Amino acid sequence: MSSTPERPGNGKQSVLDQLGGPLGFVYSTVPVVVFVAANAVLSLPVTIGVSIATGLALFVFRLARGERIASTIGSLAGVAVAAGVVAWTGSARDFFVLGIWVSLAGFVLTFGSVLARRPLTGVVWNAVHGGEHPWRAHRAVLRAHDIATLAAALVFGARFIVQQWLYVTESTGGLGTARVAMGTPLTVLAALVVVWAFRRSTKLLRTTVTVPALDR
Numbered sequence: 001m002s003s004t005p006e007r008p009g010n011g012k013q014s015v016l017d018q019l020g021g022p023l024g025f026v027y028s029t030v031p032v033v034v035f036v037a038a039n040a041v042l043s044l045p046v047t048i049g050v051s052i053a054t055g056l057a058l059f060v061f062r063l064a065r066g067e068r069i070a071s072t073i074g075s076l077a078g079v080a081v082a083a084g085v086v087a088w089t090g091s092a093r094d095f096f097v098l099g100i101w102v103s104l105a106g107f108v109l110t111f112g113s114v115l116a117r118r119p120l121t122g123v124v125w126n127a128v129h130g131g132e133h134p135w136r137a138h139r140a141v142l143r144a145h146d147i148a149t150l151a152a153a154l155v156f157g158a159r160f161i162v163q164q165w166l167y168v169t170e171s172t173g174g175l176g177t178a179r180v181a182m183g184t185p186l187t188v189l190a191a192l193v194v195v196w197a198f199r200r201s202t203k204l205l206r207t208t209v210t211v212p213a214l215d216r
Contacts, residue, residue: 025184027062031055031079036176039092047092048083055079093167096175100163106156110149117142119149121194125201133205141201148197155190158182 034054038047059076063069082095113120117136122145126135135141159182166174 027058027075028183029180030058031082032176032179035082035092035095036173039172044086044090044092048087051079051083051095055083092172093170093175095172096163096167096179099179100160100167103156103159103163107153107160110153110156114146114149114153119145121145121148121152121197122201125198129202129206133201135201135205138204141204144197144200148194151190151193155182155186158186 031051031054035047035051038050042050055076055078059072062072062075078098082098085094085097086092088094110120113123119142122135122142125145126133135145159178162182163175163178166178
């Protein structure tokens with residue numbers, strides 16, 4: 001089967017671009033930094049208001065730059081939901097609770113898929129390429145997706161363990177620091193491993209004329 005070769009390019013730069021580039025990192029950290037800083041000097045109701053105002057300002061700024069409305073609304077919704085949880089519980093640390101449980105869900109999904117011998121990145125790669133490739137029958141491809149999916153599981157698991165510990169110890173400042181430090185940087189590292197697995201799968205399967213169709 002023939003296929004059009006992928007452009008090599010700069011893998012790291014491509015991943016950063018997909019995540020929104022340097023500004024994407026800013027978008028993800030500004031609301032967190034503002035919330036933690038405001039909470040240190042202001043009352044909780046005012047802190048909630050400042051957080052929502054920050055989310056709205058970023059929303060308008062991103063729309064003015066011509067970014068996709070879906071991603072801008074998603075970011076605003078994330079801030080609004082986090083602030084809403086804080087308003088409901090009356091605890092500043094609950095600004096981070098949604099992200100903590102999303103990390104746990106991500107870990108369960110990714111690690112569970114490896115245990116089931118259907119690593120999630122391989123399932124996604126096969127779906128993107130028509131769902132017709134016997135990728136699980138190819139040991140090198142399966143191993144690559146095991147590694148990539150485990151890399152994602154490691155990121156999710158580390159986020160959950162560290163942030164859950166900080167949540168239990170009621171360290172709102174520590175939660176903010178952990179969210180920033182374990183956010184985009186770790187996402188980029190895991191994404192690079194996923195990109196490697198995708199390219200390896202394409203090289204070994206889509207450029208092969210005949211592949212034994214044992215299991216899909």
